[in-house]
Amino acid sequence: MPEGHTIHRLAQRHKQLLVGAPVRASSPQGRFEAGAAALDGLVLRDTDAHGKHLFHDYGDRWLHVHLGLYGTFVDGAGEPPAPRGQIRLLLTGGGETPAWAELRGPTACEVLDDPGRDALLARLGPDPLRADAEPDRAWARIGRSRTSIGALLMRQDVLSGVGNVYRAEALFRAGIDPYRPGRDVSVEEWTAVWDDLVLLMTDGVRVGRILTLRPEDAERDPELPSRQDRGAGRYVYHRANRPCRICGTPVRTAVVEGRNLFWCPSCQK
Structure with a gap:
């Protein structure tokens, strides 16, 4: 299972590639269609990580991902490759500089409101990688x-x-x-x-x-x-x-x- 440093690296990478522009979201696999539809067309404002949990900030809602044992999040600049295999979530955007990220096999992939995210964070211990850790x-x-x-x-x-x-x-x-x-x-x-x-x-x-x-x-x-x-x-x-x-x-x-x-x-x- 990826440890916390990997998730913080993902948050940094997605911030560089996708933050500040509208994001197109889809679920080629079909298991996250409703969640992808809720995010599609929104501007990604920021990314964050707490422990093994990754968050994308879309204003009044959050994408929450926990990779678990088998999940992978792959990304890159330019146009995404043709979908292959079981892609739970595909994000494309980046404004004038196209970029993409595709998620496979996570333990958790969900859209949360602010109270839902707050409730999740309240169950977690302090993260050594966060400046606000206690x-x-x-x-x-x-x-x-x-x-x-x-x-x-x-x-x-x-x-x-x-x-x-x-x-x-x-x-x-x-x-x-x-x-x-x-x-x-x-x-x-x-x-x-x-x-x-x-x-x-x-x-x-x-x-x-x-x-x-x-x-x-x-x-x-x-x-x-x-x-x-x-x-x-x-x-x-x-x-x-x-x-x-x-x-x-x-x-x-x-x-x-x-x-x-x-x-x-x-x-x-």
Whole structure:
């Protein structure tokens, strides 16, 4: 599932391509015909992201998209390619500079009014990529919970935008055992994790992928970052049974919150 940095990149990309001009909206697949009709011809005023949720602002209504496990949003300048496959939503516009975006397979694709969007946002935790984020809201949940910190970081009502990769890497960088109950994490440790997530996720928006090695560790990394090796450029994620980059202990894995967690039992005591 795309993590928060990907959705923020999409919001930035759609702002560059489509904001400020009327948008033609259609549903070649046919499953979003009513929603597309409600947006067709409106001016896209702005784009936004909160965690894993993407929003297009059309004035008195919002397009809300959650990609989920299988959704993809592809875009480009110029005229769109001929429709192929199951396109839930096709947007074209861009004013004098034509552009397009096509959405396939999302978990959610809907038109919301202001109260509907407000209700959705009220259910989400703070997003480390947002300037208006309030990390104390997440700490209020984490600091009194018996649930493991590894599970809490995956819950979007606690913290928005953090997924499996950022969870594993941020906890490793902080030296925190993912099975430690949230209430046993100190406020200083939580602050350090939050600040690190802000740093890592901001870098993710900038470069378009998750690379978490500190500069001194990246310099001696024998594995060049590769999209074929999902463990390259990272400390523990997708490195089960491979030696920890710091201490050499085999990295362990287990399923937590329905996803494979990775950690070093020596560095994360």
